[in-house]
Amino acid sequence: MTLLSINDLTVRFPLEDGIVHAVNGVSYSIEPGTTLGCVGESGSGKSVTALSVLGLNGGSKTEISGSISFEGKPIDYADGNALRQLRGGPISIIFQDPLSSLHPFYTVGKQIAEAYLVHHKGASKKEARQQAMVALEEVGIPEASQRIDDYPHQFSGGMRQRIMIAMALINKPRLLIADEPTTALDVTVQAQILDLLKQIQRDTGMAILLITHDFGVVKEMCDDVVVMYGGRVVESAPAAEIFARPHHPYTRGLLDSLVANEDLDAPLKPIPGAPPSPSERFEGCSFAPRCQFANSQGMACGSVQPALAESGPQHHSACFLPVKNRDGFLAKSGAA
Ligand SMILES: Nc1ncnc2c1ncn2[C@@H]1O[C@H](COP(=O)(O)OP(=O)(O)O)[C@@H](O)[C@H]1O
Ligand SMILES: [Mg+2]
Structure with a gap:
């Protein structure tokens, strides 16, 4: 059974001077035990x-519309109790900056134990502390028994991210949402944290939704990929397929410089132009203003928003350019 499925999600933030169209009809899903990478520029x-x-x-x-199902059941967002059961239980989340999630005035042991107690109502404080200790050991905090009563600021950035992971995993989630978990860390520490996540996934079978703008991380970690642009999914496919045959001109643009340098960790080569402003609505493909193929070959890029449609085996993209012509442009633009 599919673990998580997001169906036609739309999220808008009404502000005083207009509406931010942050998410415009996004659908994607994650199978148990797999890692889905979600990639795209900031915003x-x-x-x-x-x-x-x-x-x-x-x-x-x-303003939110659409539906999200977890383990086959639609999540009822009006049910606060059900949401609290879900958060930090079957679904956990970690962010880029652990300091924003860890409380500065409580020891790390206390915070992890609290997270455990929220989902184990009958457990004693002693048991919760014991579980926190085990969790700290599992994420590789050296001398966990000496460090459990330290405060967040007494740890390095990498160690704090390990502590966040310990807290996120204390209730054995079946889905971990990791939002740019290593972006703030240097490369060596980043690799260690990613290895840790992979190892935990092997041991527990949890699935990971990994948000990143780094294709090196995708290659290292992900089974499947969705590429987002302007609040939409513009391409989705197994990771190997995305690297071998990107279908959408945007994905192609993102990958170009990386493939050329054979260095997926290199900074993304900016695609000329800017992403669409989420407070403006316009007809047509949101990538059209930056796309070298827009409105060529009789395509309606400027006036109609292309839907995400099957464009190959297990491969979907939202572009009017027929795949055979895309192959032509791939050959033409080459990897050099
Ligand atoms: N609470 C909010 N109120 C208004 N606008 C928001 C809010 N949260 C996010 N946005 C806007 O929604 C868009 C998408 O944001 P986000 O999902 O954070 O992008 P990213 O892909 O970088 O994670 C951005 O333009 C952002 O400024
Ligand atoms: Mg973000």
Whole structure:
């Protein structure tokens, strides 16, 4: 059974001077035990989509439509109790900056134990502390028994991210949402954290929704990929397929410089132009203003929004350019 499925999610934030169209009809799903990478430039709606899963897109003013199912059941966002059961239980989340999630005035042991107690109502404090200790050991905090009563600021950035992971995993989630979990860390520490997540996934079978703008991370970690642009999914496919045959000109643009340099960790080569402003609505493909193929070959790029449609085996993309012509452009633009 599919673990998580997001169906036609739309999220809008009404502001005083207009509406932010953050997410515009996003659908994707994750199978148990797999890692789905969600990639795209800053502002493309990756985080808002992921936060919606746990009903964390705050404010009563936020306009949300669509549905999200977990283990086959639609999540009822009107049911606060059900949401609290879900958060930090079967579905956990970690962010880029652990300091924003860890409380500065409580020891790490206390915070992890609290997270355990929320979902184990009958457990004693002693048991919770013991579980926190085990969790700290499992994420590789050296001398966990000496460090359990330390405060967050007494740890390095990498160690704090390990502590966040310990807290997120204390209730054995079946889905971990990791929103740019290593973006703030240096490369060596980043690799260690990713290895840790992979190892935990092997041991527990949890699935991971990994949000990143780094294709190196995708290659290392992900089974499947969705590429987001302007609050939409513009391409989805197994990771190997995305690297071998990107179908959407946007994905192709993102991958171009990386493939050329054979260095997936290199900074993304900016695609000329800017992403669409989420407060403006316009007809047509949101990538059209930056796309070298827009309106060529009789395509309606400027006036009609292309739907995400099957464009190959297990491969979907939202582009009017026929695949055979895309193959032509791939050959033409080459990897050089
Ligand atoms: N609470 C909010 N109120 C208004 N606008 C928001 C809010 N949260 C996010 N946005 C806007 O929604 C768009 C998508 O944001 P986000 O999902 O965070 O992008 P990213 O892909 O970088 O994670 C951005 O333009 C962002 O500024
Ligand atoms: Mg984000």
